[in-house]
Amino acid sequence: MRDFKPGQERIEPRISADPLMDVSPKALRRRGVQENVVSKDESRREKKAEQNAYVARDVLMEEPAPRYSAGDMPVSRPEPVTRRERGYAKVSPQGRSGSTEKKNRKSAKSGFTMSFAWFNRRFATGLFVLVLGVGIYWVSEPIAKIFERPIKSVVVEGEFQLISKQRATELIGDEIDGDFLQLDLMKLKDALLSDPWVEKVTLNRRWPDTLVVKIVEQKPIARWGDGFLNQRGEIVRVEDAGPLSGLPWLQGNEADAIEILQQYQDLSQILRSRGLDVLALKCDNKKSWRLTVKNHVEIAIGRDQVMEKIRRFVTVYDAHLNSVWSDVKAIDVRYTNGVAVRWVADSAMAKKYLKMPLQVGVPASANSVNSQVH
Numbered sequence: 001m002r003d004f005k006p007g008q009e010r011i012e013p014r015i016s017a018d019p020l021m022d023v024s025p026k027a028l029r030r031r032g033v034q035e036n037v038v039s040k041d042e043s044r045r046e047k048k049a050e051q052n053a054y055v056a057r058d059v060l061m062e063e064p065a066p067r068y069s070a071g072d073m074p075v076s077r078p079e080p081v082t083r084r085e086r087g088y089a090k091v092s093p094q095g096r097s098g099s100t101e102k103k104n105r106k107s108a109k110s111g112f113t114m115s116f117a118w119f120n121r122r123f124a125t126g127l128f129v130l131v132l133g134v135g136i137y138w139v140s141e142p143i144a145k146i147f148e149r150p151i152k153s154v155v156v157e158g159e160f161q162l163i164s165k166q167r168a169t170e171l172i173g174d175e176i177d178g179d180f181l182q183l184d185l186m187k188l189k190d191a192l193l194s195d196p197w198v199e200k201v202t203l204n205r206r207w208p209d210t211l212v213v214k215i216v217e218q219k220p221i222a223r224w225g226d227g228f229l230n231q232r233g234e235i236v237r238v239e240d241a242g243p244l245s246g247l248p249w250l251q252g253n254e255a256d257a258i259e260i261l262q263q264y265q266d267l268s269q270i271l272r273s274r275g276l277d278v279l280a281l282k283c284d285n286k287k288s289w290r291l292t293v294k295n296h297v298e299i300a301i302g303r304d305q306v307m308e309k310i311r312r313f314v315t316v317y318d319a320h321l322n323s324v325w326s327d328v329k330a331i332d333v334r335y336t337n338g339v340a341v342r343w344v345a346d347s348a349m350a351k352k353y354l355k356m357p358l359q360v361g362v363p364a365s366a367n368s369v370n371s372q373v374h
Contacts, residue, residue, distance in 0.1 A: 149180050151211050158215035162243050163197040168215055171195065180209050188213075196227070196238045222250045222264060222281075224257065233258035252283035259283075263306065267291060270310055274317060295325065302334040309333040324349050 154176070156168055175188040185203045192201045192215065200216035218236060220228035223244045227237035235257055238244075248268075252260045264281045271278060271293060280292035289301040291310075301309050313333045321328060327347035332340040343350040 149209055151176060151180050151183065152209040153211070155206075155210060155212045156215065157213065159217060160215075162217050162220075163195060163215070167195070168192070168198075168213070172211075172213055176211070180205065180211075183211070196236050199230070220244055220247055221261060222248045224250055229257060229261050233261045248278050249280040250282075251280070253285070256283060263289070266307065267310060270307075270314060274314060274322075276317075295328070297325075297328050298330045300330070300332045300334055313339055 154169070154172055156165060156172070158168075160168070171191050171194075172188065175191045176183060183205075189201045189203055192198050192213070197218055198215055199218045202214040202216075204212040204214075206212050218228075219231050220236075221231055222229050223241065224235050225237070226241060227235055228241070228244050228247065229250065230236060235254060248264065250257075250260050250264055260281065260283050263283070264278060267281065268278045276293040278291065278293055279296065282290045284290075286303060288303045289306055291299040291301060293299060299310075299313060310333070313331060316339050317325075321331075321341070327344050327349040328341060329344045330342040332342075343353065
């Protein structure tokens, strides 16, 4: 503190340079009254607005501290109002926000709506199933009467050369024991295929009461034992081989059936151009081939070079044997440079060569084999 000397003017220290201190106390009192009146009007308007909007008063808001003024004392400044952070919802007096209550109401309402919609869907589905079941029950009997009808006619199609049409009709009649739609087509097909002359069967229903049966017969290529060989080289056995009498006869091991059939087709292609049909072809266990052609002339071929030997025979046939073929009994082409011919007994060629015994059975010279071989 400063020392006070007598005779000096005493200066009172001022606490702050507040502009309110420069105003007279009367003015301050007047201003305070005005501020109180304004604050009361504002508070009334705020209360009325809150009542109209049904919004709870924020408990975090604080009333501004009243100001006290004194002539010699400094006026305290009002403390700043605490502001809420952005996004902070107003809180009701019960401690729950208004937005949360709205969400709860919406969720409860939506849950009720969803449950009601789910109940409607289930009810509609159950009603539809019930109506459908009743409809099926009422119409099932008339529909059953429409479909439960006997077969009135059977149409059999195909070329019947090996199997008679009567035989096919008997097989079909033995298996038809049901209605039009209840007929077992697979069983009927197996019954028809059990006949060795049948290769393929096609069955069709023709509305309203007709059954169409199409039969495809086997295609025998040659006889084999008590049956025949088809175009695939399969051995098919039959009880009556009478229809096969005009086919060539192939003999050999069953394991070689496909090879024998292929050899027959190759030989037939060469000899048929000369009018020499193959009547029989045999292959023994040593794979030696023997051929029988027109007029039952046997041709011994041997085990190797089958096609080359046949071409050699064709050359000799064209040059010497074509005109006297009726006198030929057998031919042997197992030679490397010619063929041997056996004549029919008491034939003109046999009598001719009986006068020259040295010439009978002598193989033809190699000069007779020329470029005519095909």
